[in-house]
Amino acid sequence: MRKIKYFNKCILLYSILFCLIILPLVYADYTKINTTGLTFTASTTYQAYTASKAFDADLSTYWWSDNAATNEWLKIDLGAGNEKQVTQTRIYHDDSTSITGKIQGSNDNNAWTDINSFTHGLNLVWYNDTFSNSNNYRYYRINISSESPIGNWIQIMEWELYTGSAEGGSSSVPEFSDYAMIFILVIGIGGFLVVKRSEN
Numbered sequence: 001m002r003k004i005k006y007f008n009k010c011i012l013l014y015s016i017l018f019c020l021i022i023l024p025l026v027y028a029d030y031t032k033i034n035t036t037g038l039t040f041t042a043s044t045t046y047q048a049y050t051a052s053k054a055f056d057a058d059l060s061t062y063w064w065s066d067n068a069a070t071n072e073w074l075k076i077d078l079g080a081g082n083e084k085q086v087t088q089t090r091i092y093h094d095d096s097t098s099i100t101g102k103i104q105g106s107n108d109n110n111a112w113t114d115i116n117s118f119t120h121g122l123n124l125v126w127y128n129d130t131f132s133n134s135n136n137y138r139y140y141r142i143n144i145s146s147e148s149p150i151g152n153w154i155q156i157m158e159w160e161l162y163t164g165s166a167e168g169g170s171s172s173v174p175e176f177s178d179y180a181m182i183f184i185l186v187i188g189i190g191g192f193l194v195v196k197r198s199e200n
Helices: 002-026 051-055 178-199
Strands: 029-032 039-042 073-077 086-093 098-106 113-120 126-130 139-148 155-165
Touching: 039 051, 051 073, 051 155, 073 155, 086 098, 086 113, 086 139, 113 126, 139 155
Parallel strands: none
Antiparallel strands: 029 155, 039 073, 073 139, 086 126, 086 155, 098 113, 098 139
């Protein structure tokens, strides 16, 4: 009986420590950049599906390239004196095209610096990309280097940019998946129930 109680207490202690240590890390300290009223451009645009539609907080609208996704780009101008150190982006694009590309930054809209490389699959979900960036840039763009299936155009419903770091704090941008969150909560609740049951 003592071994069982000791085991149950260990489970409870482990659950508490796990939640206290991991939960603060689940949401990192990021701040979403307000893109209202900024300037958005793209390499090409199909009909009325302009670049601004990728920044209108509406997943039913989108920027649509007028060619195959490869070498297409979507750009945001934060404005003079409003340079930001972007360290995370969230991209929501259509599920008919898998894309590989880079997040790039510039201060003169001419020379571009690669900040992050990404590959997004054929899933209609938010793609969260976190990366290291030590510089403030006025311009940021998604530069697509390849698509699959070859020849498919790209539709980007939303592109969000964030500043900050992954050092504690709280934010609206998950660093872990929702499944990890559920797993953590289940462990905590499970440990509590096991101890309560043993005490009855």
